[in-house]
Amino acid sequence: MREVAIVSYAQTPMRRDAGANNDVEMLMGTLQEALSNVGMTQKDIDFTCSGSCDYLGGAAFAFVSAVDALGAVPPIAESHVEMDAAWALYEAWLKIQCGKADTALIYGFGKSSHCALPDMLCLQLDPYAMQPLWPDSISLAALQANALLQSGKYTERDLAEVVANSRRNAKGNPKAQLKGDYTVEQLLKEPTFVSPLRKHDCCPISDGASVLIMTTREKAEKLCKRPAFITGIDHRIDAHGLGMRDLTVSTSTRIAGEKAGVHKGKVDIAELYAPFSHQELILRDALGLDPAKTKINPSGGALAGHVFMACGLDRIGAVATSIMNGEASRGVAHATSGPCLQQNLVAVLEG
Amino acid sequence: MSREDDVLRAEFDLEFTYTRSTGPVIGRFYTDLRDGKLCGIKASDGRVLCPPQEYDPVTAEDLSEFVSLPDTGVVTVWNWVKQPRAKHPLQKAFAWALIKIDGADTPMLHAVDAGSESAMKPGMKVKVRWAKERKGAITDIACFEPA
Numbered sequence: 001m002r003e004v005a006i007v008s009y010a011q012t013p014m015r016r017d018a019g020a021n022n023d024v025e026m027l028m029g030t031l032q033e034a035l036s037n038v039g040m041t042q043k044d045i046d047f048t049c050s051g052s053c054d055y056l057g058g059a060a061f062a063f064v065s066a067v068d069a070l071g072a073v074p075p076i077a078e079s080h081v082e083m084d085a086a087w088a089l090y091e092a093w094l095k096i097q098c099g100k101a102d103t104a105l106i107y108g109f110g111k112s113s114h115c116a117l118p119d120m121l122c123l124q125l126d127p128y129a130m131q132p133l134w135p136d137s138i139s140l141a142a143l144q145a146n147a148l149l150q151s152g153k154y155t156e157r158d159l160a161e162v163v164a165n166s167r168r169n170a171k172g173n174p175k176a177q178l179k180g181d182y183t184v185e186q187l188l189k190e191p192t193f194v195s196p197l198r199k200h201d202c203c204p205i206s207d208g209a210s211v212l213i214m215t216t217r218e219k220a221e222k223l224c225k226r227p228a229f230i231t232g233i234d235h236r237i238d239a240h241g242l243g244m245r246d247l248t249v250s251t252s253t254r255i256a257g258e259k260a261g262v263h264k265g266k267v268d269i270a271e272l273y274a275p276f277s278h279q280e281l282i283l284r285d286a287l288g289l290d291p292a293k294t295k296i297n298p299s300g301g302a303l304a305g306h307v308f309m310a311c312g313l314d315r316i317g318a319v320a321t322s323i324m325n326g327e328a329s330r331g332v333a334h335a336t337s338g339p340c341l342q343q344n345l346v347a348v349l350e351g
Numbered sequence: 352m353s354r355e356d357d358v359l360r361a362e363f364d365l366e367f368t369y370t371r372s373t374g375p376v377i378g379r380f381y382t383d384l385r386d387g388k389l390c391g392i393k394a395s396d397g398r399v400l401c402p403p404q405e406y407d408p409v410t411a412e413d414l415s416e417f418v419s420l421p422d423t424g425v426v427t428v429w430n431w432v433k434q435p436r437a438k439h440p441l442q443k444a445f446a447w448a449l450i451k452i453d454g455a456d457t458p459m460l461h462a463v464d465a466g467s468e469s470a471m472k473p474g475m476k477v478k479v480r481w482a483k484e485r486k487g488a489i490t491d492i493a494c495f496e497p498a
Contacts, residue, residue: 119438128377129402130460132489134438139447142430143460150428150473195431195468239408243449243458244400247428 004096005220005227006324006349008213009317010034014177014305017113018207023057026209027069027109034105034211038223042071045213046101048078049092051085051108052309055120066109077101084108084273086312086335086345089212093233102216108310109209117205117308124338126240137339138202140242141276142194144340147247148278149196153285156196160187162277163200163303170300177204177305203275203306210310212317228320228349232260235345237338247340253286256346257332262287265350268328269295271315273336275302282341283334294332298322312336316347323351376405379417385487389420389479391455401455402489422479423498424452431468440494446471450495462494470497 010033012018012026035041042048048070054062063080072078081088085108092104118136125131148154161184170179182200193199214220220227236252236259238245245251257263270289274280274297284296297303299318302311312335319331328351335345373381376392380403383390392403393416400408407414429448435441440462448471449458464480465471477495485491 116436119436122438128373128381129489133440133461134436135447135460136436136439139430139432143428143447143449146430147428192431192433195433197430241400241402241404241408241457242460243451244404244408 002097002099003217003229004093004214005217005224005229006212006214006316006320007220007224007227008034008037009211009320010037011175011210011314011317012208013175014206014208014307016177016205016207018111021207023052023066023109023111023209024069026111026207027066027107027211030209030211031069031107034213038213040213042076042105045103045105046077047092047095047104048076049088049095049104049106050080051083051088051313052080052110053082055123056110056112056115056308058115084309084312084335084337085210086316086347087235087337089214089313089316090233090235090345092214093230096214096216102219103213104215105211105213106313107209107211108307108313110307110309111207112205112308113207121339129241137275138194138197140339141202141279142197143242144247145201145276145278146196148282151248153248154278154281156188157184158281159201159277160184162280163187166297166300166303169298170304173299173304175305176300177206179300179304197276200303201277203302206305206307208305208307208310210307210313210317212313212320224324226324226326226351228323228351230347231350232262232264232348233345234259235343237343238341240342242340248282250282250286250341250344253283253334253341253344253346256344257287260346260348262332262346262348264348265330267294267330267332269298269319269322269331270334271297271299271301271318271331272334273302273312273315275306275311275336277303279336279341287332287334287346289332312345316349319349323349326351374405376403376414379403381487384489384491385485387422387481387485389422389452391418391420391452392416393418398456399454400457401452402459418454420452420454422481424450424455424477424495426463426471426473426475426477427451427458429463429471431471440490444468445494448477448495450477461492464494464496
């Protein structure tokens with residue numbers, strides 16, 4: 001295996017509505033920031049890979065227009081996944097492992113402000129038995145939350161605690177959209193939205209873009225004082241039908257965590273992509289993380305800002321940044337996709 | 352050249368020039384729904400899956416042994432939607448639920464018209480409310496209602 005490390009990460013502020021800024025405009029400044037952090041230009045990149053969703057743009061191959069932000073002349077080696085950019089990072093990691101590239105740039109972007117994201121997400125469901133009913137993403141998450149509450153493992157108070165922690169942690173994150181001091185009592189007084197979930201249990205709609213650069217050990221050590229090495233990465237998927245799995249656990253996350261080697265060392269921080277509060281509890285359990293020993297979502301996580309298609313890459317970026325800054329030595333990043341945590345990726349990063 | 356007649360025009364219909372077959376398993380499920388019936392399929396471990404799946408969720412084996420099922424079942428998990436979204440199957444407060452059809456071992460997703468959140472209980476018995484016009488789709492089940 002080739003040793004691969006993250007050397008740069010940049011993110012736009014997460015905003016409810018980026019206004020007239022299109023995908024290319026959201027990306028350009030962030031790309032330049034990520035490149036200039038390590039004194040690079042696009043010419044230094046062997047492979048570029050992005051993650052985005054054409055349904056947000058409302059057109060097939062909408063992602064191609066974003067290539068304008070790269071300045072892809074003369075032609076570059078480039079690829080795209082119709083998934084969160086965490087999976088674009090996985091593709092780039094494989095490319096480096098295969099010896100086809102040394103340095104890769106990964107970007108993810110999403111402008112969800114101009115569509116009804118919870119409805120749009122129905123299009124990823126089983127097209128025969130589920131999608132024609134239009135069960136939006138919030139409704140499906142609420143089913144899962146109720147399954148968890150009914151199991152007796154957690155209470156509504158535990159959900160509110162996740163939200164209060166997220167809002168408090170996000171105060172230290174200048175890119176976060178939702179932040180502040182809230183007590184559990186305050187949150188529990190709010191009415192339910194899709195019961196048992198309250199609005200604050202659901203991630204916000206955000207516009208934004210993120211860019212990450214990773215390279216081999218030899219190059220990384222010249223570019224960055226404390227590169228964040230990817231020492232384990234794995235992704236797994238659960239059955240398509242919601243009735244086919246136990247919604248109160250995440251088997252695919254557990255397996256991915258084991259394969260990535262989460263517990264081969266101390267976990268200082270963990271960034272978990274939980275778009276709904278109860279999912280952070282399920283993920284914590286699946287990865288065997290103890291909040292007394294591991295800082296969970298110090299950035300605020302997805303509840304503080306959720307750029308659909310970049311949020312998983314942002315989890316990896318947040319852990320990498322903590323390692324590069326010297327705030328953490330070893331961390332775990334998680335990304336999810338699909339309804340009720342259907343597909344999950346886990347990466348272990350070390351300084 | 353300013354007259355309407357001078358502008359070149361061409362008809363354009365956006366269409367997808369292929370048809371999609373639902374296959375032997377989903378096709379059978381849809382045909383049964385059109386006829387006002389429900390069916391499941393036996394998995395490799397003997398469990399009855401409803402809705403039927405083409406492949407075993409654990410072993411990925413082809414599945415083909417159908418089981419006829421009644422149009423009644425029990426609620427295993429639910430939520431409560433106070434304000435339905437425009438595309439939801441009911442335009443009044445309702446529950447999304449996972450419903451285990453009697454004789455099946457895995458639950459299916461659908462809407463339950465229960466009137467109020469307090470009426471929803473674990474193990475609650477429900478039955479299918481069939482759509483007035485059925486055409487071979489999951490929406491042939493208008494929703495479930497308390498039995």
